[in-house]
Amino acid sequence: QQQVKQSPQSLIVQKGGIPIINCAYENTAFDYFPWYQQFPGKGPALLIAIRPDVSEKKEGRFTISFNKSAKQFSLHIMDSQPGDSATYFCAASMATGATNKLIFGTGTLLAVQP
């Protein structure tokens, strides 16, 4: 199965809160799991990514937790700010020939209230 399931569909938190977005996959051929942030009218921008041999990765206020046995991974945003309000997409990648195929989750619309 080449699906990536993402939840919740939308999320509202107060400034300083820690929104958590969850994703799950089935295909063990996936070997890279990026998160993308998209603002209205813009293209998705790579935020942070992890490989399945690592259980956690932090970059600034963004942390990915990865559970290989459960085939699940999540994004945590520490000390969230109104400027973090955007749509977040998880994705799973597999090498396809000389390229990489990204399978995206359905997106989470995050609103951080001041």
Added chain:
Amino acid sequence: DTAVSQTPKYLVTQMGNDKSIKCEQNLGHDTMYWYKQDSKKFLKIMFSYNNKELIINETVPNRFSPKSPDKAHLNLHINSLELGDSAVYFCASSQDSPNVFFGQGTRLTVV
């Protein structure tokens, strides 16, 4: 300075017309892609090219024809446009890495 640039940003056209979207990347990447984002914001790969060679073709109607004149350019031509083709189309690129960089998108509206 834009890494992956697409033109036009907006495209409104009538059903049955033929249109093209152009994409250029100045990152020196060997691989380029087209993704489609529908009205529910779902992103799906359409095509990928590596050094001008088609690698991925994801069950896209043959009305869609990508063309890569060189590895810095990947254009998308769409024939006989249909209402269901209305979406945002993103060009993207990558180089020896699963990190994919997206352009700003072209919003296509078919009326």
